[in-house]
Amino acid sequence: MSSPDPQVRAARNHTTPAGGRRPVVAVTGAATGVGALLTERLAASEEIKQVVAVDERRGECDAAEWHILDVRDPAIAEKLRGADVVVHLALDLDLGSDAAARTAYNERGTQTVLTAAAAAGVHRVVLCTSAMVYGALPDNELPLSEDAELRATAEATGVGDLLEIERLARRAPRAHPGLNVTVVRPAILVGGTDTALTRYFESPRLLVVAGSRPVWQFCHVEDLCSALEYAVLEKVDGELAVGCDGWLEQEEVEELSGIRRMELPSAVALGAAARLHRIGLTPSPAGDLAYTMYPWVVSGSRLHDAGWRARWTNEEVLAQLLEEVTGRHTVAGRRLGRKDATAAGAAGATVALLGAAAVVRRARKARRR
Numbered sequence: 547m548s549s550p551d552p553q554v555r556a557a558r559n560h561t562t563p564a565g566g567r568r569p570v571v572a573v574t575g576a577a578t579g580v581g582a583l584l585t586e587r588l589a590a591s592e593e594i595k596q597v598v599a600v601d602e603r604r605g606e607c608d609a610a611e612w613h614i615l616d617v618r619d620p621a622i623a624e625k626l627r628g629a630d631v632v633v634h635l636a637l638d639l640d641l642g643s644d645a646a647a648r649t650a651y652n653e654r655g656t657q658t659v660l661t662a663a664a665a666a667g668v669h670r671v672v673l674c675t676s677a678m679v680y681g682a683l684p685d686n687e688l689p690l691s692e693d694a695e696l697r698a699t700a701e702a703t704g705v706g707d708l709l710e711i712e713r714l715a716r717r718a719p720r721a722h723p724g725l726n727v728t729v730v731r732p733a734i735l736v737g738g739t740d741t742a743l744t745r746y747f748e749s750p751r752l753l754v755v756a757g758s759r760p761v762w763q764f765c766h767v768e769d770l771c772s773a774l775e776y777a778v779l780e781k782v783d784g785e786l787a788v789g790c791d792g793w794l795e796q797e798e799v800e801e802l803s804g805i806r807r808m809e810l811p812s813a814v815a816l817g818a819a820a821r822l823h824r825i826g827l828t829p830s831p832a833g834d835l836a837y838t839m840y841p842w843v844v845s846g847s848r849l850h851d852a853g854w855r856a857r858w859t860n861e862e863v864l865a866q867l868l869e870e871v872t873g874r875h876t877v878a879g880r881r882l883g884r885k886d887a888t889a890a891g892a893a894g895a896t897v898a899l900l901g902a903a904a905v906v907r908r909a910r911k912a913r914r915r
Contacts, residue, residue, distance in 0.1 A: 568595035571778055572629040572668075574617050574659060575636030577605030579738065580674070584633060584771045585610050593779060598629055601636065617655040623662035631778050633672045634659045637711075639704045641742065641829040652707040656714050664722035672777045673715050674770075675708040677731045677763075677787055682840040684759065688793070689845040692731075692785045701833025703742050728777045730770070733789030733844060736867045737767030742834040747867055748874040751808035752800060755815045758839035760796040764863035765789040769856045773849055782852040787844035790860040802864055 571588055575581035576599035589597045589609035599610035600617065613625040617636040626632055636655055638648045656673065663671050680690050681697035700706030715727045734743045746752065754760065765788055773788040800807055819832040846856075 567630075568593060569630035569778065570594075570596045570598065570628055572598040572600060572626050572632045573610075574600045574632070574634045574655075576607070576610065576612075577601035577603050579635070580735075580767055580770060580774075581633075581635040582606070583767055584635065584774055587771050587775060588778065591775070598625065600625060618651070618658050620658060620662065622658065623665045626662055626666040626668055629663075629666065629668050631670045631672065632659060632663045632668050633674075633774055633778060635674055637674070637707075639707075639741070641703060641740065641745075648704070649707050649710075652704075653710050653714075656711050660714060660718045660722070660725070660727070664718070664725045668725065670726045670728065670778075670780070670783075671718070672728045672730065672774060673711055674730045674732070674774070675711050676705075676735075677733045677789065677842055677844045678702065678705050678837060679708050679712055679731060680842050680844070682836040682842040684840045686841045686843075688761070688841050689763075689843040690787070691845055692787050692848050699833065701831060702837060703830055703834055705833070726783060728783045729785045730773055730777060731785065731787045731844065732765040732770045732773075733763040733787075733842075734765060735767060735770065736764050736863045736870075738870070739767070742830040743837060744867060744871065745830075745874075746838055747803065747805070747864075748871045749805075752796075752803070752805050753815065753835075753838065754796060754807045754809045755835065755839050756809050756811050758812070759841065760799075760838055761793045761841045761843055762796070762799050762860065762864070763789045763793040763843045764858075764860050764867070765856075766858040766863050766866070769858055772857070773854060776849060776852060776854050782848055782854070784848060786848050787846050788849060788856075789844055789846055790856050790858055790863060791846075792860060793841075793843045794860050794864070799864065802861060803868055 571594055573581055573585050573588070576585040581601070582605050585597055585599050585605065585607045588594045589607050597610040599605060599607060599612045600615065600622065602614065602616055604612050604614060615622060615625070634656060638651045660671060679696045679698050680694055681699070683697060696709065696712060698705050698709060700709065712729060715729050718727050719725055735741070736744065770788060773786065776782050777786065816832050816835060819830070819835055822828040823831045
């Protein structure tokens with residue numbers, strides 16, 4: 547089933563700002579990814595007076611007013627002066643980034659933007675983290691409410707950074723009275739994204755840990771942008787979870803994708819993932835596996851109560867994800883080259899995993915020499 551035309555979606559998601567006043571909105575990270583999509587969307591909206599775009603390079607939206615600088619630069623305060631709302635999307639969640647540098651950038655950037663926004667007289671800051679902050683746990687309710695406790699740990703890629711951003715969000719209104727902070731937490735984001743969870747679907751087999759109960763909920767980037775617009779226009783505030791309605795069981799994912807499973811004991815899967823990451827063969831730590839083992843589905847009730855609805859279904863988003871990853875081959879989160887991918891496809895995922903284990907053994911021997 548094809549998704550509606552983007553212009554039709556925009557019309558359906560048409561909103562009116564609180565009090566009828568058209569806001570000036572600043573977007574950080576506006577040149578790429580979600581930031582670029584949101585900048586284009588807001589610039590085209592009759593409900594927005596002006597869009598101020600901030601990034602380290604200029605993007606393609608000519609309708610926005612561009613400022614080229616690093617979000618960690620305190621000079622950003624002057625660029626935000628006159629804005630009513632700031633949407634902070636300048637985050638580094640790249641799997642290939644150095645973990646320490648990534649954390650320093652994300653935490654310093656968020657802190658600087660919050661402080662600068664308060665100094666510039668901005669009324670509201672919208673931050674974007676992930677539903678991953680709730681944690682993937684076997685006793686999670688299906689679905690989780692926005693008020694559910696954040697039980698994630700820092701063991702998965704970037705989640706420690708997101709938890710710190712959540713802490714900064716809670717502290718900001720106390721440190722800066724008059725500043726409102728809204729946090730948007732999307733489910734598995736799809737649409738030009740590259741994460742440990744999207745790479746799961748690049749594998750020749752879907753790894754299933756024995757005894758786990760995987761369930762899947764996606765969020766298309768267009769739906770995330772429409773939810774961010776709701777927050778910008780003050781239709782809803784607080785902590786917001788966003789994703790497709792409902793979820794897919796593992797069996798449904800396998801049927802829809804046509805990819806068969808490879809089931810491994812927990813100790814084997816987690817142990818191999820930890821060893822491969824420790825010696826630098828894979829970008830994903832063992833903590834990422836939890837999000838493929840246990841539920842972390844969100845209800846999105848606050849957005850629903852405000853009148854927002856996802857325009858994409860889980861089935862549609864999964865279909866787009868599978869189309870995007872066609873031709874890519876990943877084993878244990880590591881992208882394979884053409885030659886390796888051919889071998890993995892011919893031999894199957896089990897042989898590929900054993901091959902990875904052999905690399906681990908060779909690396910250990912090399913260290914002892």
